[in-house]
Amino acid sequence: MTTLYYSHADFLFHNTGAGHPECAERLRFIETALKATEFSGLIRQSAPMGSELQISLVHPLPYIDNILKAIPEQGHQYLDQDTVLSAGSQLAAFRAVGAVCDAVDKVMTGQANNAFCAVRPPGHHAEPDVAMGFCLFNNVAIAAKYALLQYQLERIAIVDFDVHHGNGTQDVFYNQPNVLYASSHEMPNYPGTGHPRETGKGNIINVPLTAGDSGVELRQKYSNIILPALTNFKPDLLLISAGFDAHKDDPLASINLVEDDFEWLTKQLMLIADNSCQGKIISVLEGGYNLKALAASVAIHVKTLMTG
Numbered sequence: 001m002t003t004l005y006y007s008h009a010d011f012l013f014h015n016t017g018a019g020h021p022e023c024a025e026r027l028r029f030i031e032t033a034l035k036a037t038e039f040s041g042l043i044r045q046s047a048p049m050g051s052e053l054q055i056s057l058v059h060p061l062p063y064i065d066n067i068l069k070a071i072p073e074q075g076h077q078y079l080d081q082d083t084v085l086s087a088g089s090q091l092a093a094f095r096a097v098g099a100v101c102d103a104v105d106k107v108m109t110g111q112a113n114n115a116f117c118a119v120r121p122p123g124h125h126a127e128p129d130v131a132m133g134f135c136l137f138n139n140v141a142i143a144a145k146y147a148l149l150q151y152q153l154e155r156i157a158i159v160d161f162d163v164h165h166g167n168g169t170q171d172v173f174y175n176q177p178n179v180l181y182a183s184s185h186e187m188p189n190y191p192g193t194g195h196p197r198e199t200g201k202g203n204i205i206n207v208p209l210t211a212g213d214s215g216v217e218l219r220q221k222y223s224n225i226i227l228p229a230l231t232n233f234k235p236d237l238l239l240i241s242a243g244f245d246a247h248k249d250d251p252l253a254s255i256n257l258v259e260d261d262f263e264w265l266t267k268q269l270m271l272i273a274d275n276s277c278q279g280k281i282i283s284v285l286e287g288g289y290n291l292k293a294l295a296a297s298v299a300i301h302v303k304t305l306m307t308g
Contacts, residue, residue, distance in 0.1 A: 002113045003113065004103060005044050006100075006102070007119075013087075015084075015087075026288065026294055032295065048095070067131060072085060072087060079131045092121060096119035104237075108280065113279050113281075114280070114281040116283045116285075120285070123241075125166065127168045127172075128172060141169050144173070144239055153236040155180070156239065158179065158180065159239070159241070160240075163186050170194070180203050185206070212254060230269075235276055241286045242283045242286060244298060245288050247262075252289050267304055
């Protein structure tokens, strides 16, 4: 199994300020965890710069221009109470887009089986013309649009197991039946979307979890709802919005997953990808704000991607 790992020092210079949960230390802890001997076979890739053209597959050019104009030369610029820009935000955001699009190229051309993109800022809350929830550009949505355009795929599935609903990704694909978006998330919780009645053209599957739920409830709901839907959909490519903030130790939510649950999820998704698209998976980091829990969860996720 060939697994790519995308990272870049520029991701560390998206400075969100003291005390912000979406901080550069998240990637430092992940990097340390992935230096263990068991990851010696991981193929490390430097995230390339993405382009405005790639970003414009999801976000209108005036929106992109407004984000770039808002980037400060020093200090911080708040787009809302949670979403912060600094001088390093442009390079980080463009490299996040570059990472996911390059991963699409490498996986779709058979140079790798799968990839994990350790990027920031995250993306799944970003709507086409609204930055929110720590997110500027919707990395996973851009990857899906890019794959559809470049490789003429018929069906792409996006599975989002971040504890917060990916309102931005849902919004982008709400009326596009060739993209299946399936999300498990805590309700009620930020951003307040993700009710099961939100179904798009039948391509949106929202599976709410309740505060206090553990891996038992998660596995049951995936086994009964999301996994059968993915099997029936038969995607040509599987994308993962990999948020690890449903961990029991995460400070921003109240779901009680442990590392074994992320391993189980990863294995189930790999089985579906093996049966539908020759194992083609691209996983993109979203949330996860307890540093030790995040690093341990990413490590088990990546190890599973490497070994199946």
